[in-house]
Amino acid sequence: MFPMNLQQMGALRPLTLLAATAALGVVAMGQDVSGEGLAKPLGAVTADDLLDGVGIEQHLEAMLPLDASFLGAGGDEVALGDYFDGERPTILTLNYVDCPQLCSMQLSKLTEAMAAIDLNLGEDYRVLTVSIDPRDTPEKAAGSEERYLSDYVFVSDKLDITRPDPAGGWSYLVGDKLEIDRVATAAGFSYRWVESQGEYAHQAATILCSPSGQITRYLDGTFVPPETLRTALLEAGEGKIGTLFENAFLNCLIFDSTTGQYTTDAIMLLKIAAALTAMSVAGGVFFLRRGEAQQGPQEAPAAGALGGDPSN
Numbered sequence: 001m002f003p004m005n006l007q008q009m010g011a012l013r014p015l016t017l018l019a020a021t022a023a024l025g026v027v028a029m030g031q032d033v034s035g036e037g038l039a040k041p042l043g044a045v046t047a048d049d050l051l052d053g054v055g056i057e058q059h060l061e062a063m064l065p066l067d068a069s070f071l072g073a074g075g076d077e078v079a080l081g082d083y084f085d086g087e088r089p090t091i092l093t094l095n096y097v098d099c100p101q102l103c104s105m106q107l108s109k110l111t112e113a114m115a116a117i118d119l120n121l122g123e124d125y126r127v128l129t130v131s132i133d134p135r136d137t138p139e140k141a142a143g144s145e146e147r148y149l150s151d152y153v154f155v156s157d158k159l160d161i162t163r164p165d166p167a168g169g170w171s172y173l174v175g176d177k178l179e180i181d182r183v184a185t186a187a188g189f190s191y192r193w194v195e196s197q198g199e200y201a202h203q204a205a206t207i208l209c210s211p212s213g214q215i216t217r218y219l220d221g222t223f224v225p226p227e228t229l230r231t232a233l234l235e236a237g238e239g240k241i242g243t244l245f246e247n248a249f250l251n252c253l254i255f256d257s258t259t260g261q262y263t264t265d266a267i268m269l270l271k272i273a274a275a276l277t278a279m280s281v282a283g284g285v286f287f288l289r290r291g292e293a294q295q296g297p298q299e300a301p302a303a304g305a306l307g308g309d310p311s312n
Contacts, residue, residue, distance in 0.1 A: 054201045056220065057188035064092070064213045065182045070130070070175035073142035080130075080183065083171060084213040089125045089236035092207040092215075094189050096133035096200060097140040106204040106222040111148050115155035116226035117233075122169025125233050129172045130183050132191055132200055141172035187215065208236040228261050 066081030083090060093110070095103035107129070114121055121127065127148075131141065149170050156163045184191065191202035206224055208217040216236040219228065256263050 051201070053190060053192045054203060055190045056203050056205045056218065057190070058218045059186065059188040059215055060217070062186055062188075062215050064186050064209065064215065066213050068175075068179045068182045070173035070179060071138050071141075073138050073145050073172055075138040078173065080128075080173075081213065083126065083128045084209070084211060086211045088211055089216075089233050089238075090209045090211075090213075091125065091127045091233075092187065092209050093127070093129045093205070094132050094184060094187065094191070094202070095129055096131045097136050097144055098133065098199075100199060102202070102204055102222070106206075107148055108151065109222050110206055110224060110229075111151045112155055113224045113226045113229045115152055115159060115161065117230040118161075119230060119233055120164055121152055121166040123164050125169075125237070127170040129170070130180065131172065131174045132180055132184065132189075132202065134175065134177045134180060136174040138174060141174050144172045145170055208232045210236050210238055225261065 064080060064084075066079065066084065068080040070078055070080065072078045091110070093107065095107060097103075110127075114127075119125060129144070149166055152166055152170070153163065183189075187205075187207055189202070189205065191200055193199075194201050204220070204222050206219040206229075207215060208219070210216050217232045219232060
């Protein structure tokens with residue numbers, strides 16, 4: 001069964017892993033969360049148990065293993081590099097279809113942010129989700145693709161934003177554990193299977209990658225502000241998307257990892273302002289001298305005009 005869709009989740013707030021763990025507090029009270037009708041022993045699983053060996057280490061500028069082999073939603077064998085065309089940035093996420101809550105929360109919130117920006121999925125950028133569960137099948141992947149593409153169109157329509165057809169813009173890949181772990185290791189994404197719960201413990205991260213497959217930015221958590229996502233996409237796009245001014249302005253921004261947002265670099269702004277001032281002054285002096293040079297020959301008195309004929 002797939003998790004609830006975006007329309008049903010409107011009232012839910014984003015959760016971090018700790019919040020998701022808190023939601024699993026029923027385990028500590030001996031409640032059944034497996035659906036098998038057998039209650040877990042009191043205190044069998046704690047927050048520390050779920051967090052052990054789980055985390056995200058940022059590997060900025062690392063290259064993804066583009067030769068990693070997976071199956072696409074259509075069952076065809078693909079390489080990770082097939083999704084990096086040298087022209088568009090890619091949003092990478094690591095999730096799995098049967099995740100009870102965190103994955104659907106993350107991807108639904110990501111979809112909302114994508115729908116709120118003026119960059120178009122498929123045309124300006126793409127999304128690539130790699131399943132961390134080797135049991136996921138192409139059929140399950142196809143269902144997830146269809147769900148999130150539909151949600152993207154649904155939210156865009158609600159915002160009265162006309163979009164080109166996003167088909168093919170979001171790809172969900174499945175594969176064996178060896179290939180999954182190659183991508184996870186390159187991305188610094190540590191996760192593990194919790195046997196007692198029958199699910200994976202992991203964190204949520206939206207990973208921005210350049211058109212060539214290099215990691216450029218991590219946006220942690222389930223909630224990504226639309227303006228932050230847009231800026232991260234421009235940054236990852238390496239000047240291939242967005243306007244010339246927007247890409248120039250990126251030099252004035254720094255990413256604050258504590259807030260997960262971009263802030264203005266005051267020193268860089270001062271440098272740019274100083275450079276513009278110098279250019280303005282230099283331009284003024286140039287045109288002033290040019291004007292003086294053009295006026296000089298016109299204002300010079302003709303020979304003998306003032307003193308008459310010097311021979312008389």
